[in-house]
Amino acid sequence: MNICVDCDRVILGPPEPVSGGESMSGxxxxxxxxxxxxxxxxxxxxxxxxxxxxLRGDRPARYR
Ligand SMILES: [Zn+2]
Known part of the structure; x- marks a missing residue:
């Protein structure tokens, strides 16, 4: 079971490995x-x- 680093939810579909993660603690x-x-x-x-x-290409809530 994989947990999303962004939202802490379970990833039901195919996960996407995050490269260059922030945590090096292991x-x-x-x-x-x-x-x-x-x-x-x-x-x-x-x-x-x-x-x-x-990332999804949606209109951002702000900054644009
Ligand atoms: Zn997520």
Whole structure:
């Protein structure tokens, strides 16, 4: 079972490996995120939510 690094939800579809992760502590052996076009990814952090919206090509909530 894979947990998305952006939204902390379970990834039901094929996960997307995150390269160059922030954590080098080795707490997690691998880091995954929802695919860029996944609608299941709804991060709680606003900045990450905007980032995901831009990945999907949606209109960002702000900054534009
Ligand atoms: Zn996600």
């Amino acid at each position: 707490a997690r052996e691998a880091t995954y995120a929802h695919p860029a076009d996944s609608l299941d990814c709804r991060p709680l952090v606003p900045a990450k939510r905007i980032f995901r919206d831009e």
